[in-house]
Amino acid sequence: MSIHPQPSPAPSETVIRLEDIERRFGPVHALRGISLSLSSGRALALVGESGCGKTTCARIIARMDQPTAGKLRFRERDVTVIGAPQDERAYRRDVQMVFQDPFSSLNPVFSIDHHLSRPLILHGHAVGKAALSSAVSQLLVDVGLDPAVTKHKFPHELSGGQRQRVNIARALAVQPSVLVADEPTSMLDVSIRMGILELLERIKREKNLALLYITHDIATAAHVAEEIVVMFAGQMVEWGETRAVIGDPRHPYTQLLLSAVPDGSRPFVRGASARFVEQAETVRALSRPPSTAVEQVGANHFVRSLAAPD
Ligand SMILES: Nc1ncnc2c1ncn2[C@@H]1O[C@H](COP(=O)(O)OP(=O)(O)O)[C@@H](O)[C@H]1O
Ligand SMILES: [Mg+2]
Numbered sequence: 001m002s003i004h005p006q007p008s009p010a011p012s013e014t015v016i017r018l019e020d021i022e023r024r025f026g027p028v029h030a031l032r033g034i035s036l037s038l039s040s041g042r043a044l045a046l047v048g049e050s051g052c053g054k055t056t057c058a059r060i061i062a063r064m065d066q067p068t069a070g071k072l073r074f075r076e077r078d079v080t081v082i083g084a085p086q087d088e089r090a091y092r093r094d095v096q097m098v099f100q101d102p103f104s105s106l107n108p109v110f111s112i113d114h115h116l117s118r119p120l121i122l123h124g125h126a127v128g129k130a131a132l133s134s135a136v137s138q139l140l141v142d143v144g145l146d147p148a149v150t151k152h153k154f155p156h157e158l159s160g161g162q163r164q165r166v167n168i169a170r171a172l173a174v175q176p177s178v179l180v181a182d183e184p185t186s187m188l189d190v191s192i193r194m195g196i197l198e199l200l201e202r203i204k205r206e207k208n209l210a211l212l213y214i215t216h217d218i219a220t221a222a223h224v225a226e227e228i229v230v231m232f233a234g235q236m237v238e239w240g241e242t243r244a245v246i247g248d249p250r251h252p253y254t255q256l257l258l259s260a261v262p263d264g265s266r267p268f269v270r271g272a273s274a275r276f277v278e279q280a281e282t283v284r285a286l287s288r289p290p291s292t293a294v295e296q297v298g299a300n301h302f303v304r305s306l307a308a309p310d
Helices: 054-061 085-094 112-122 129-142 160-173 190-206 218-224 242-247 252-259 272-286
Strands: 014-025 028-039 043-047 069-074 095-098 178-182 210-215 227-232 235-241 294-298 301-304
Touching (some): 028 043, 028 054, 028 210, 028 235, 043 054, 043 190, 054 178, 054 210, 085 095, 095 160, 112 160, 129 160, 160 190, 210 218, 218 252, 227 252, 235 252, 252 272
Parallel strands (some): 043 227, 095 178, 178 210
Antiparallel strands (some): 014 028, 014 069
C-alpha cells in the first residue's frame, strides 16, 4: 500500500524558521547557512548521509543545542537566545522530539501507563483518575496500539516498533505543535518501518503538526513529507517540493542518493553503466569546494550550484 501526503484542511502557518544557521564545533563546521521553515500540518524531510549535520539541526530546533550564528524563530518570535524559564518550558512543550533509538528512550522500571500518564499530569491535560486513564487509552489508540494489551506492559515486553509508537504517543501527550523525528525507523526492522512512517504522516495531518522527518533514506521522504531538504557536508544542496526533487534531481549528490535506492521505488530506472558514469561524475563534482550560488529550477525547487571545475 502506498500513501500520499494530502493537503491539510486547516490553514498552514509557519511555526519554526531557521535563518542562515551556522554551527561550529571547534574546527568542524557542522552546519553552514541552513535556512528552512516548518509549517503546521506539513512535513519537511531532512535527508543526507551520516555526519552531514542532521542531528545537529534537530538539536538546535529542539533547543538542546545553540547555533554559533543565525536565527531561530518560533511563530516569528526570535528565540535564538535562551529566554526566561517559563518561555523555555513552553517552548520545550511545543517542540517535541522522537529519537532514533526506541530502546534507550523508555525507562525499564516504569509501565507504559506511567510513561504516558506523567506528561499528561505534568501539563494538566487530564485531571482525575478516570480522565487520566481514558487520555492514556486515547493516546495509545492514536498511535495504533491496543490500550487493553499495552497499558500495563513494561518497555522490555514490547517490540522496537511498539516502543517507537509509545515514544510518539509520549510526545503527543503534551500536545506539541512541532514534532522532530530523528531517524525514527533506522533502528527498526525493515518490515515495520512503513507502519511508523504511515503513523507519522497521519498524526501530522490529524494533529496539524509541523513535522521534521530526518532520514538517510531518501526513498522514504515521499511517504511522509511534502518538502525535502537534501544536505551534504553541513550545507543544503537541493530543496523544495519532494515530488520535484525526487522526480527530477538536479544536484549530483541527490542523484547519487537516488541511485542507491533499489530500482522500482524510484520514478525512473537507468542502466548500470550509465549509473556508474553518473556516480564517477558525482564524486568529482562533490570534491570541489562548495558554492554559495543557488539556482531556482522550479516553482519550489532549488539547487546549490557546483563550483566551476578547475
Ligand atoms: N557535540 C559535538 N562535538 C563535536 N562535534 C560534533 C558534535 N555533534 C556533532 N558533531 C559533528 O558535527 C557533524 C554533524 O554531526 P551530526 O549532526 O550528528 O550528523 P548526522 O546526524 O547527519 O549524522 C559531524 O562531523 C559530527 O562529528
Ligand atoms: Mg544523526
